Amino acid sequence: MAVQQIKDRIFSVGSRDWDRRLFDELIPLPDGTSYNSYLIRGSEKTALIDTVDPPKTKELISNLKKLNITKIDYLVSNHAEQDHSGSIPDLLEIYPEARVIANEKCRLFLMDLMEIPETRFQTVSDGDVLSLGDKNLKFIFTPWVHWPETMCTFLPEDKILFSCDFFGSHLATSDLFVRNPAKVIEDAKRYYAEIMMPFRGVVKKNIEKIEALDFEMIAPSHGPVYSDSKIILDAYRNWVSDKVENQVVIAYVSMHGSTEKMMFYLMERIMEKGISVKFFNLIKTDLGQLAMSLVDSATLILGTPTVLTGPHPAAVYAATLVNVLKPKLKFATVVGSYGWGGRTLEMIQNSLSNLKAEFLDPVLIKGYPKAADYGLLDKLVDTIATKHQETI
Ligand code: FEO
Numbered sequence: 001m002a003v004q005q006i007k008d009r010i011f012s013v014g015s016r017d018w019d020r021r022l023f024d025e026l027i028p029l030p031d032g033t034s035y036n037s038y039l040i041r042g043s044e045k046t047a048l049i050d051t052v053d054p055p056k057t058k059e060l061i062s063n064l065k066k067l068n069i070t071k072i073d074y075l076v077s078n079h080a081e082q083d084h085s086g087s088i089p090d091l092l093e094i095y096p097e098a099r100v101i102a103n104e105k106c107r108l109f110l111m112d113l114m115e116i117p118e119t120r121f122q123t124v125s126d127g128d129v130l131s132l133g134d135k136n137l138k139f140i141f142t143p144w145v146h147w148p149e150t151m152c153t154f155l156p157e158d159k160i161l162f163s164c165d166f167f168g169s170h171l172a173t174s175d176l177f178v179r180n181p182a183k184v185i186e187d188a189k190r191y192y193a194e195i196m197m198p199f200r201g202v203v204k205k206n207i208e209k210i211e212a213l214d215f216e217m218i219a220p221s222h223g224p225v226y227s228d229s230k231i232i233l234d235a236y237r238n239w240v241s242d243k244v245e246n247q248v249v250i251a252y253v254s255m256h257g258s259t260e261k262m263m264f265y266l267m268e269r270i271m272e273k274g275i276s277v278k279f280f281n282l283i284k285t286d287l288g289q290l291a292m293s294l295v296d297s298a299t300l301i302l303g304t305p306t307v308l309t310g311p312h313p314a315a316v317y318a319a320t321l322v323n324v325l326k327p328k329l330k331f332a333t334v335v336g337s338y339g340w341g342g343r344t345l346e347m348i349q350n351s352l353s354n355l356k357a358e359f360l361d362p363v364l365i366k367g368y369p370k371a372a373d374y375g376l377l378d379k380l381v382d383t384i385a386t387k388h389q390e391t392i
Contacts, residue, residue, distance in 0.1 A: 002063075003063045003066050003067060004176040006038070006176065006219065007158050008158075009041040009042070009135075010038065010039070010041075010155075010158060010160070011039045011067060012036055012037070012038055012225070013037050013038070013048075013060060013064060013067070014034060014035050014036040014037035014050075014051075014052050014059075014060060014063075014221070015034065015035050015052045015053070015059040015060060016033075016034045016172040016173075017032050017033050017034065017035065018032045018172045020032050020033055023083075023170065027170075027194045027288060028286045028287060028288040029170045030286065030288070031171045031172060031173075031187055032171070033170040033171065033172055033222055033223070034171070034172050034173075034222055034223060035050075035051075035052035035056055035083050035084065035086075035221065036050065036219065036221045036223075036225075037049065037050050037051050037060055037087075037221070038050070038162055039064065039069065040135060040137070040155065041132075042131070042132020042133035042134055042135040043132070043133030043134040043135075044131070044132060044133030044134075045073040045074065045131070045132040045133060046069065046071060046072050046074075046132070047072070047073060047074040047075075047101075047132055047137060048064075048074070048075050048091070049076045049078065049137075049162045050076065050077065050084040050085075050162070050164055050221045051075070051077075051084060051085060051086060051087035051088055051091065052083070052084070052086060052087050053082065053083040053086045054082060054086035054087065056086075056087075057086060057087040057090050060087050060091075061087075061090065061091070061094065071097060072091065072095040072097075072098045073097060073098060073099070073132075074098065074099055074100075074101045074122075074130065074132075074137075075091055075092070075098050075099070075100045075101065076101040076102075076137065076153055076162075077100055077101065077102040077106055077110060078106075078151050078153055078163075078164035078221070079106070079149065079151070079164045079165060079221075080102070080106045080110050080113055080147065081147060081165075082113060082114070083221075084164060084165075084221050085113065088100060088114055089114055089115070089116060092120055099120060099121065100116060100120050100121045100122070101122055101123075101124055101130065101137075101139075102121060102122075102124070102149075103123060103124055103125070103126075103139070103141060103149055103151055105148055106149040106151070107121045107123050109147075109149055125139075126140065126151075127139070127140070134157065135158070136155070136156060137153050137154070138154040138155075138156060138213075139151055139152075139153055139154075140152045140153070140210060142206040142209065143202065144199045144202040144203075145165060145166040145202070145203055146165055146195045146196055146198075146199055150166065151164075152164065152166060152210060154213050154215060156213075156214065159214060159215045159217060160215060160216070160217045160219055161210060161213060161218050161219070161229070162219050162221075163218050163219070163220045163221075164220065164221045165191075165195060165196075165220070165222065166196075166203075166206070166220065167188065167220045167226070167232045167236065168188065168191055168220035168221060168222030168223050169185075169187035169188040169190075169191050169222055169223030169224070170187055170190065170222055170223065171183070171184060171187040171222070171223040171224065173223075173224055176224060176225055177225050177226075178224045178225070178227065178228075178231070184223060184224060184226075184232075185231065185235050186292075187223060188235060189235065189239065189292050189295060190288050190292050192236070192239050192295065193288070193291035193292045193294065193295050194288060194291050194325070197294070197295060197325050197326065197327060198324060198325055198326045200239075200240050200326070200328065201240075203236070203240050204240040207233065207236055207237065211233075216229060217229060218232060218233075238296070239295050239296065242328060243296070244296055244297060244298040244328060244391075244392060245276065245296045245298060246275050246276060246298060246388050247276040247277070247278060247293075247296070247297040247299075248270050248275055248278070248298065248299040248300075248384060249277075249278045249294060249297045249299065249300045249301070250263055250266060250267055250270075250278070250280065250303065251282055251285075251300065251301070251302055251315075252280070252281065252282060252301075252302070252303025252304065252336075253281070253282045253283055253303065253304055253312045253314040253315050254281075254305060255305045255307060258305065258337035258365075258367060258368045258369060259303045259304060259305045259335070259336045259337050260281075260303075261369055262303065262335055262337070262363070262365075262369050262373070262377060263301075263303045263335070265374065265377055266335065266380070266381065269377065269378065269381040270381055270384065273381065273385040275384070278290075278293035282314040282315065282317075283314060287318070290318065290321070291321070291325055294322065294325060294327035294329065296328075297327070297329065298329065298330045298331060298391065299329065299331040299332065299333075299357075299360075299384055299387075299388070300322065300329050300331070300332040300333075300357070301332075301333055301334075301335055302315060302318065302332070302333070302335070302348060303315070303334075303335050303336055304334065304344060304348065305336050305338065306337070306338035306339065306342040306344045306364075309341070309342040310342055310343055310347045311334075311344045311348050315336075315348065316347070316348075316351060319348050319351035319352055322352060322355070323351055323352050323353065323354045323355065324354070326355070328356075329355060329356075329357040330357055330358065330387070330391050331359075331360050331384065331387055332352060332355055332357040332359055333359060333360040333361065333362050333363075334348045334349075334362040334363075334364065335362065335364070335377070335380070336363075336364055336365075337365055337366070337369070338364060338365075338366060339366075345364060360380065360383055360384070361379075361380065363376045363377055363380055
């Protein structure tokens with residue numbers, strides 16, 4: 001990736017991963033990602049904020065060479081996860097004077113994950129300031145966005161907040177700054193849904209904490225830089241709020257068409273009530289899209305047939321994912337078809353135990369849906385419509 005200048009003596013020197021399609025062997029990345037690393041040259045000292053994923057280390061080193069960087073004083077590690085800390089060991093060899101700036105929790109993670117010797121660290125506390133001469137770095141602890149050690153680095157002279165994963169987007173683009181806000185916010189929402197949503201309460205507190213700082217730009221370590229931080233702050237404020245949309249997520253798997261028949265019926269009836277529907281066949285969908293739809297939907301209907309006496313494994317996988325993402329759903333239920341019986345309802349309810357949602361009467365029917373079964377589905381739709389009217 002080319003070196004790009006953000007402001008006077010502040011450069012983006014990281015790497016784009018254009019064709020990466022999966023993160024943590026779990027999270028789909030339809031638009032790739034980037035690992036942003038920022039070089040700041042003060043009048044006296046030079047700092048690098050975050051590094052890149054290990055396979056991209058050569059690119060980072062090459063970028064530093066392009067800027068003729070012969071000395072780095074501080075390697076600031078906002079977050080220990082390897083996509084940001086992956087180059088620290090190599091850089092410590094190339095720049096023997098460099099010290100790793102990290103909080104105590106991050107230091108322990110880095111020693112464990114990256115085998116960085118204790119002697120190379122300088123630990124910082126919340127609110128500490130490190131002088132680079134005419135530029136200063138202030139460290140603001142923002143725990144659980146999304147690991148316990150995460151922090152932001154604030155550069156007051158240039159009004160930039162380096163936020164690492166916080167406010168990031170999985171998006172590889174040649175744009176240094178956000179040029180297409182709708183696209184970036186969509187990718188940031190995907191990122192929020194998959195990484196930050198389980199920590200919604202603490203994310204909210206951390207937003208309030210950083211709002212006390214006088215910054216204009218947010219430079220995350222994934223995706224482009226927000227020259228106008230308002231667009232991402234407003235989006236985050238909305239996502240972490242308790243407000244839900246008049247929207248139902250229908251996520252289902254069907255083996256022989258019975259469950260699918262009910263799902264399509266529900267979709268049409270719910271739409272007739274003026275309620276938005278997000279519709280996912282779990283065998284075909286990108287689970288990131290499902291996660292995004294859960295950020296602000298009011299209700300989840302999980303559709304599954306009974307197979308081998310329990311829910312279909314695809315529905316179990318989806319339920320497990322929903323459970324760990326902890327969306328702010330208000331209502332949830334299960335709909336499906338069985339041949340002779342089983343423990344589908346109990347198993348799905350157990351899988352969704354983290355949800356604070358009210359569990360609506362499930363509709364589990366025998367075989368292909370018949371007139372009486374459609375009556376149960378109609379009743380469910382009426383209940384959803386009434387609950388939404390009362391709640392939203
Ligand atoms: Fe981008 Fe939590 O690492």
